[in-house]
Amino acid sequence: MSELTIQEMRTYCEAVIHAARTGQVKFKLTIEEPSETDIQADILQALGRQDRVLVDRKGQKVWVLDGLYKRPGGVFWRANCGGGMANGRVIRGNPNGTADILGVINGRPVAIEVKTRTGKQSDIQRSWQTSWEAAGGIYIVARSVQEVVEWFKEAT
Secondary structure (H helix, E strand, C coil), rough: CCCCCCHHHHHHHHHHHHHHHHCCCCCCCCEEEEEEEEHHHHHHHCCECCCCEEEEEEEEEEEEEECEEEEEECCEEEEEECEEEEEEEECCCCCCCCCCCEEEECCCCEEECCCCCCCCCHHHHHHHHHHHHHHCCCCHHHHHHHHHHHHHHHHH
8 A cells, every 4th residue: 555645635635525525425523531540540641740669679670660659748549449369469459439549638638539530439438538537538430641730730
């Protein structure tokens, strides 16, 4: 297959548009929504950067990311729920309902629950939110990185 020139591409696009307008061909345009995991990753990157730390792993010095997203006045981390087994030991994460991202900003605890555009909190997440706020924490349900960035600007 050879490369198309700009004029050939323009001609092709015009033909496709004409076919769609005259009903000769039908299109269904779908835009993929970002997943909660994608939104979480973007939010953590926007909240700060991770430091590299030199650690000793069985006699070998290696650099690892410390897992904390830091910026002036704040530190945040991903809060995993559930548990499992590792090296024959039971590993327990945070309680069910815990927000996706936890942190501290200017001495105040912050919890960020990440949802897609249409996502809804579960009953246990709402219960966790109520307890968190009753203890003085700030709780945010974020559907985009922009919401968190705007909130952070106002909070600092």
